[in-house]
């Protein structure tokens with residue numbers, strides 16, 4: 001099997017086999033992060049999620065947000081739905097928790113910038 005590593009812009013093409021649900025014979029990764037990425041992609045794929053939410057009283061109408069850690073791919077639609085139904089009031093500081101434990105993932109949605 002084959003995938004493109006998305007951990008850094010180099011985008012290495014990685015080949016691997018799957019045995020008993022685990023990635024084996026991993027080749028093509030230029031650094032160890034590619035091996036870890038491949039193993040995670042096969043076992044339990046995750047992604048960072050970024051989006052924007054409406055902010056009331058801010059200098060802009062939307063504020064960017066990001067997950068505090070990668071979330072399981074299977075939870076992305078539920079997380080995006082929750083984000084799209086959330087709004088905040090200014091001021092907000094970068095790193096503020098906007099949504100705690102989103103979709104029971106144990107991961108928070110954080111403000112990605114300060115907005116007065």
Ligand code: SF4
Pocket residue numbers: 005006007008009010011012028029030031032033034035
């Ligand atoms: S394997 Fe390493 S160098 Fe290649 S894309 Fe992944 S992180 Fe970047």
